[in-house]
Amino acid sequence: MSSKKTSPVAPHKASHAGADNRPSRSEAESAVRILLGWTGDDVTREGLQDTPARVVRAYEEYFSGYNKDPVKILSTTFSEVEGYDEMVVLTNIQFVSHCEHHMAPIIGKAHVAYLPNKRVVGISKLARLVEIFAKRLQIQEKMTAQIADTLQDVLQPQGVAVMIEASHGCMTMRGVHKHEANLVTSRMLGAFRNDPSTRREFLSIIERKK
Numbered sequence: 001m002s003s004k005k006t007s008p009v010a011p012h013k014a015s016h017a018g019a020d021n022r023p024s025r026s027e028a029e030s031a032v033r034i035l036l037g038w039t040g041d042d043v044t045r046e047g048l049q050d051t052p053a054r055v056v057r058a059y060e061e062y063f064s065g066y067n068k069d070p071v072k073i074l075s076t077t078f079s080e081v082e083g084y085d086e087m088v089v090l091t092n093i094q095f096v097s098h099c100e101h102h103m104a105p106i107i108g109k110a111h112v113a114y115l116p117n118k119r120v121v122g123i124s125k126l127a128r129l130v131e132i133f134a135k136r137l138q139i140q141e142k143m144t145a146q147i148a149d150t151l152q153d154v155l156q157p158q159g160v161a162v163m164i165e166a167s168h169g170c171m172t173m174r175g176v177h178k179h180e181a182n183l184v185t186s187r188m189l190g191a192f193r194n195d196p197s198t199r200r201e202f203l204s205i206i207e208r209k210k
């Protein structure tokens with residue numbers, strides 16, 4: 001086991017306003033009430049009375065990633081791996097995120113791989129890492145980079161690969177209404193970037209697991 005305190009390059013700290021100027025729960029509920037009224041509905045009718053409180057509770061869940069530290073999640077590693085030095089790949093990690101431009105859902109899956117350098121992390125930690133970045137306001141490209149860079153910086157493996165495929169509510173539910181459109185993003189670091197055969201192996205594993 002080892003614990004690292006190095007701060008990765010990617011911004012992991014919540015970039016929202018600090019505790020001092022963060023709106024209160026009741027201010028957030030009032031804001032939802034205003035949006036509800038703006039739709040043209042009657043905010044005083046029975047069905048909508050508890051909606052602002054429910055929406056704020058739901059937002060707490062959607063955006064719970066701001067309160068969690070991805071570096072800490074990865075800080076417990078195992079070094080007794082009997083010299084295991086092959087690729088570790090976790091495929092089809094499902095997530096729900098929200099786009100920072102429309103606050104519309106981004107629904108998709110992430111495939112995460114690394115080539116260990118003496119140390120490995122518990123596999124559930126890879127899924128937790130995806131979850132922490134998903135539960136923030138995002139754009140898919142940024143989320144892909146944050147996951148890859150954090151893994152690289154904290155674990156310092158020989159390489160990292162992250163691929164994300166997702167559909168974006170802002171495209172499927174509105175705007176151009178392309179229901180089937182999937183955005184695919186990837187970030188390859190170290191061996192995955194430099195060695196074509198490592199990259200091919202990763203791509204063929206996730207292709208088989210789909």
Ligand SMILES: [Zn+2]
Binds near residue numbers: 103
């Ligand atoms: Zn959007």
